[in-house]
Amino acid sequence: MNKQRIVVVGNGMVGHKFIDNLIASDQSGQFEVITFSEEPRLAYDRVQLSKYFAGATAEDLALTNEDYYQAHGVNYVLSDKVERLDFINKEVITASGRREAYDKLVLATGSFPFVPPIPGNDQPHCLVYRTIEDLEAITKSAKQSQVGVVVGGGLLGLEAANALKQAGLSTHVVEFAPRLMAVQLDEGGGQLLRRKIEAMGVTVHTQKATTEIVAGEKCRYRMNFADGSHLETDMILFSAGIRPQDELARLCGLELGERGGIKVNNYCQTSEPDVYAIGECALWSGQIFGLVAPGYHMAKVALSHIMGGDEAFTGADMSTKLKLLGVDVASVGDAQGRTPNSKSYIYSNDVEDIYKRIVVSADGKRLLGAVMVGDAEAYGTLQQLCVNAMDLPADPNVLILPAVDGAAQLMGVDSLPDTAQICSCFDVSKGAICCAVQAGAQNMGELKASTLASTGCGGCSALVKQVMDAELTKLGVEVNNDICEHFAYSRQQLADIVRVKKIRSFSALLESHGTGHGCDVCKPAIGSILASFWNDYILEDDHIGLQDTNDIFLGNLQKDGTYSVVPRVAGGEITPEKLIVLGQVAKQFNLYTKITGGQRVDLFGAQLNDLPTIWQQLVDAGFETGHAYGKSVRTVKSCVGSTWCRYGVDDSVGLAIDIEDRYKGLRSPHKLKFAVSGCTRECAEAQSKDVGIIATEKGWNLYVCGNGGMRPRHADLFATDLDSDTLIRYIDRFLMFYVRTADRLQRTSVWLENLEGGLDYLKQVIIEDSLGLGAELEVEMQHVISRYQCEWKTTLSDPAKLKRFSHFINSDARDDNLVYVQERAQVRPAREQERISTVEVVEPALV
Amino acid sequence: MSVSWHVVCRSEAVIPGTGVCALVEGKQVAIFRTFKDRQLFALDNFDPIGRANVLSRGIQGSIGETLVVASPLYKQHFALATGLCLEEDVRIPVYEVREQHGLIEVAA
Ligand SMILES: Cc1cc2nc3c(=O)[nH]c(=O)nc-3n(C[C@H](O)[C@H](O)[C@H](O)COP(=O)(O)OP(=O)(O)OC[C@H]3O[C@@H](n4cnc5c(N)ncnc54)[C@H](O)[C@@H]3O)c2cc1C
Numbered sequence: 001m002n003k004q005r006i007v008v009v010g011n012g013m014v015g016h017k018f019i020d021n022l023i024a025s026d027q028s029g030q031f032e033v034i035t036f037s038e039e040p041r042l043a044y045d046r047v048q049l050s051k052y053f054a055g056a057t058a059e060d061l062a063l064t065n066e067d068y069y070q071a072h073g074v075n076y077v078l079s080d081k082v083e084r085l086d087f088i089n090k091e092v093i094t095a096s097g098r099r100e101a102y103d104k105l106v107l108a109t110g111s112f113p114f115v116p117p118i119p120g121n122d123q124p125h126c127l128v129y130r131t132i133e134d135l136e137a138i139t140k141s142a143k144q145s146q147v148g149v150v151v152g153g154g155l156l157g158l159e160a161a162n163a164l165k166q167a168g169l170s171t172h173v174v175e176f177a178p179r180l181m182a183v184q185l186d187e188g189g190g191q192l193l194r195r196k197i198e199a200m201g202v203t204v205h206t207q208k209a210t211t212e213i214v215a216g217e218k219c220r221y222r223m224n225f226a227d228g229s230h231l232e233t234d235m236i237l238f239s240a241g242i243r244p245q246d247e248l249a250r251l252c253g254l255e256l257g258e259r260g261g262i263k264v265n266n267y268c269q270t271s272e273p274d275v276y277a278i279g280e281c282a283l284w285s286g287q288i289f290g291l292v293a294p295g296y297h298m299a300k301v302a303l304s305h306i307m308g309g310d311e312a313f314t315g316a317d318m319s320t321k322l323k324l325l326g327v328d329v330a331s332v333g334d335a336q337g338r339t340p341n342s343k344s345y346i347y348s349n350d351v352e353d354i355y356k357r358i359v360v361s362a363d364g365k366r367l368l369g370a371v372m373v374g375d376a377e378a379y380g381t382l383q384q385l386c387v388n389a390m391d392l393p394a395d396p397n398v399l400i401l402p403a404v405d406g407a408a409q410l411m412g413v414d415s416l417p418d419t420a421q422i423c424s425c426f427d428v429s430k431g432a433i434c435c436a437v438q439a440g441a442q443n444m445g446e447l448k449a450s451t452l453a454s455t456g457c458g459g460c461s462a463l464v465k466q467v468m469d470a471e472l473t474k475l476g477v478e479v480n481n482d483i484c485e486h487f488a489y490s491r492q493q494l495a496d497i498v499r500v501k502k503i504r505s506f507s508a509l510l511e512s513h514g515t516g517h518g519c520d521v522c523k524p525a526i527g528s529i530l531a532s533f534w535n536d537y538i539l540e541d542d543h544i545g546l547q548d549t550n551d552i553f554l555g556n557l558q559k560d561g562t563y564s565v566v567p568r569v570a571g572g573e574i575t576p577e578k579l580i581v582l583g584q585v586a587k588q589f590n591l592y593t594k595i596t597g598g599q600r601v602d603l604f605g606a607q608l609n610d611l612p613t614i615w616q617q618l619v620d621a622g623f624e625t626g627h628a629y630g631k632s633v634r635t636v637k638s639c640v641g642s643t644w645c646r647y648g649v650d651d652s653v654g655l656a657i658d659i660e661d662r663y664k665g666l667r668s669p670h671k672l673k674f675a676v677s678g679c680t681r682e683c684a685e686a687q688s689k690d691v692g693i694i695a696t697e698k699g700w701n702l703y704v705c706g707n708g709g710m711r712p713r714h715a716d717l718f719a720t721d722l723d724s725d726t727l728i729r730y731i732d733r734f735l736m737f738y739v740r741t742a743d744r745l746q747r748t749s750v751w752l753e754n755l756e757g758g759l760d761y762l763k764q765v766i767i768e769d770s771l772g773l774g775a776e777l778e779v780e781m782q783h784v785i786s787r788y789q790c791e792w793k794t795t796l797s798d799p800a801k802l803k804r805f806s807h808f809i810n811s812d813a814r815d816d817n818l819v820y821v822q823e824r825a826q827v828r829p830a831r832e833q834e835r836i837s838t839v840e841v842v843e844p845a846l847v
Numbered sequence: 848m849s850v851s852w853h854v855v856c857r858s859e860a861v862i863p864g865t866g867v868c869a870l871v872e873g874k875q876v877a878i879f880r881t882f883k884d885r886q887l888f889a890l891d892n893f894d895p896i897g898r899a900n901v902l903s904r905g906i907q908g909s910i911g912e913t914l915v916v917a918s919p920l921y922k923q924h925f926a927l928a929t930g931l932c933l934e935e936d937v938r939i940p941v942y943e944v945r946e947q948h949g950l951i952e953v954a955a
Contacts, residue, residue, distance in 0.1 A: 519908030520917035545864025549904040549919040561899035809856045809867040
């Protein structure tokens, strides 16, 4: 039998989904597929596009790759636009002149950003936000700009505004309507969102119609508005809505809607029966769906129809939950209360900046819609109530009122039917999640891998976790957070035990709460807990067996068994005299020398025997240990700040040195990195650090829980315009709270992501002192600070401890296994091959 | 082949829960003392996986019933009594060790 030939025009999110479903189907052998993409790459995750600004690469965003398509026999053509459809000969013709015949044609051409027809809208720094190439252009333009305007205050516009703000631009949003997110929010929600966004430094202009874009005086451009006002800016991002990409269909005579969009029936067939349209280009019942989940559903329906099935598309839920500029926003169903005779309940809290509204049916029995700004916790519950048309509680108020202590759980996940769709991006039902848990998934990672739930927009993650936990409890599984086989406690529980019971040694803890001998997992963790709370000298005989070799020898172990030497250079500020000493020491001991990203100098290849002499010289010259070996405060990176820089707003170096000196020596679950930037240009890259501080005209802005490294995470803005005292108080509390509650080897970024309640909860604890822990945390920090000692200085003054710094206990000989070669005028360890030719192997005589 | 005992250090040089390295007849020997019952063990100091002389600097512990030391380089565990690696198919030499008159002796 001849295979049926399917041509898919457009390899975006939905086109790819169609192909992926086909690959997964058991009838895939009967079809041959070819897909065309106008873009230079296969499908990527447009929903997560903004992550590109936070460092995600095109590869990270990719939904598939060429190997995968090849392995499954999918033909693809990139960077070639389909320009004509020939329904008579059943062919498509591309820009490059290629012709491909089809039996079934699937149009998945998506949409394009609408750019309002304003004179001057086609200038070089007028851009849109849809593809990876667009983002590259935005990044480039932002680098040459100080001020940026986003035209359009909808969902995408605000996401774009966030990107501009993160790029350090003074950011404005210009909206034609009287409020932000006019489609998803009502008046009250829009107002609060505006207030919150403005508090973050983004200026919002509503009811502005741009009439022209002309040359500016202070900035590159000037936007003139219909009301006579104007705004100067260096770049403009248009995000004024999307339009279905129906050009092909229009050209070739497919039936379109009045305002565009390719008309489809319930099976996603267009006016030509062998031609289907799916995703954002398709118009169903007069509606375009600008979200990915309905597109995915259409992909499923079209494939089913091609294969002879009868699945139908009957509309989609357009509820959304998002974080826009750090603000939780959610919209469910009829958010504006347009249904005749509907009634609303509104909860509005100006102190905590929360707005919630639910719209219920005339009889008060059904939820029709909801709006949430500032607190979208209830989204999962409300969306399910609405979509499944479930009975409302007798007093619907409880759905939006803050939970009072002791109040019963409103609506447990138990009340959801098994068919309830929990993850709309991947169409995962409650039943499917429960099945996966029954089949062995015990944590979010495993569950995501087996069901894909919550791997799309992530809006459902809280609900997925609830369903999972409920199912686990039902199965009698207790989630195991034990640190290792020797202690049936998590790191946090152990920390509490140590603190509450005032336990001061590992053996005491093992005796009272553990079994066996301990291991290389629990020992260092408990060593770190003991050090965090009591700050005893970590090399006391009692503690020494708990420490990693790095902590014992106060250096970083390298692959050949030697150590690195890293003195503290607070804030990266160093005198010429000290720099010379570093050079002299490196030269004398033949150490490989490299500048680190944390603005200090690493000296590599120090042998155990030499470490004390090296450090004696450094300590004599005024250096202290840099704790590069420990799970502790590493560096506070800074830019040169207002003392020298023409743009500096405040003394970033001074603050960096103060902070580094304050927290040096603090032991923590993982290393801690800080940075201070003297202005919003952010040269110190503070937003990629555990604690980042940026000077503004009004004070310090504090960012927390950022990370570079293996899994980069952009820091969250935690508090703004702080004076130095408040800043230090918040950091004290933040660090101590992290030390107390994080798991072993958990960076602040991961800790925050796992912290129930997330950033808002953290703010409550630190800023509002909701747990009443503030004073206690500060006292604990003060205690740690007061007990600071330079571990190298202490070690050097204790001859007994110094004895350890010898490779052999019974000889001054050195490790004869160390072999070095020269490279770029410095030493490096020989590779195995080089070693064989350099070392004369002497076999020790057999006794 | 005759085995002779070599005095390597005083007893208190090996703190419970830690290890030291001794040079015995040209060989690098790692000597460990457990912290619970203060037992002594001696193994070769060379980590055959990381290919460096570092085992005496590893953290001790137990995996199930087996007393082990973890390599400080890549964390594989070696049984103190047998030298067997728990994760990979390698075994390192073990040596006899004893304590007499406040001194530690190794046979090699
Ligand atoms: C920044 C951003 C954030 C978003 N956030 C969310 C969100 O949080 N939640 C959500 O549900 N949705 C979100 N969306 C919307 C979501 O990305 C879209 O709904 C989804 O991408 C639609 O998929 P599609 O395949 O229909 O279109 P697309 O993904 O746009 O794919 C269409 C593809 O077809 C190609 N094409 C068009 N014409 C031709 C032709 N003639 N020949 C060859 N190729 C052609 C295009 O170049 C494109 O690659 C977001 C979108 C953006 C831009």
